[in-house]
Amino acid sequence: MHGIRAVVLGCAIFLGLCVSSWASEAPSIAAASNIKFALDKVAQQFTQDTGLKVRISYGSSGNFVAQIRHGAPFELFLSADEKYIYQLHKLGVTTSDGTLYAIGRLALAAPKTSPLALDENLVGLNALMVQGNLKRFAIANPDHAPYGERAKELLQKLGLWTQIEPQLIYGENVSQAAQFALSGSTQGGIVALSLAMAPQFKAIAHYVALPSELHTPINQRMVLTDKAGDTAVCFYDYLQQEKARQIFTEFGFGLPPHLAAGE
Structure with missing residues (x-):
């Protein structure tokens, strides 16, 4: 019990330091x-609680790895696949x-107008x-977008890849694939559950969550860079x-054991 109190107190003290710290420019x-x-x-809740702001750029994890390797000034990287974090750490550009x-x-x-039964x-x-x-049919580009890679893996496991490949439209990242899948420019697609659950998309489209056992886990890992x-x-x-x-859970994400346990 004393150990749990110490962890909670440490987090509270750290967050207090964040509130009182000064930053000349919001980190990228x-x-x-x-x-x-x-x-x-x-990020909105973070600013409300601390008064601090961050600037967030969204894209495919594979492309961000290339940018960070070539000196892009990102201070924190939230990847859709942990393998990219491990790659960067081996290159010595992250702190851990x-x-x-x-x-x-x-x-x-x-789309709600599509003939595709889900x-x-x-x-x-x-x-x-x-x-x-x-x-x-839309998916993210499997060559550099983890959600596209997992979509391909799922389609292969179900024996549909060869059959569907000629009809595939690739998004540069899973967000673009979701736009293709839900806007009516395609008859559907395999996208991130977190995007399909967003109010903007739920208003115009239907979705069904796909079984996680049909593909390797999508373990999303984050890391501070040496510029943090x-x-x-x-x-x-x-x-x-x-x-x-709570917010990640609200958007359909599972939590790693250490976070689900509230450590």
Whole structure:
């Protein structure tokens, strides 16, 4: 019990230091596009609680790795796949190998006007292809977007990849794939559950969460770079606190064991 009190007190003291610290400029944060709606809400709460601000750029994790390797001034990187964090740490541009902050999920999504029937085993998608009525289907580019890589893996596991590949439209990242899948420019797509659950998309589209056992886990890890200043460190800590955990859960993310337990 004494150990738990010490951890809680330490976090409280640290957050207090964040509130009283000064920053001449908001730090630049790189974040995977699948967490945009959740992270925007966390950042807003962070500013409300501390008075500090962060600037967030969203994109594909693979592209951010290349930018950080070439000196991009990001102070904190929230990746959609932990392998990218490990790569950067081996290159010596991060202060550690970071920590898990969320576990991602895939969703099958389609505009409300689409003929695609949604189900977690993609029976409806297969039926549409057999009928010859699937024209365009969106996923993120599997070459550099983790959610695209997992979508490809899921389609392969269900025996649909070869059949569907000619109809695929690739988004540069999963956020762009979601725009393709939900805007009506395609008949649907496999996207991040966190994006499909956002109010902006729920108003125009249907979705169903896909089983996590059909692909390798989407372990989302974050890390401070060697450029990190005090505000970035504060935000990194804040992302592991209760308010941030609640927001990530609200957007369909699973929590790593150490965060789910409230450590």
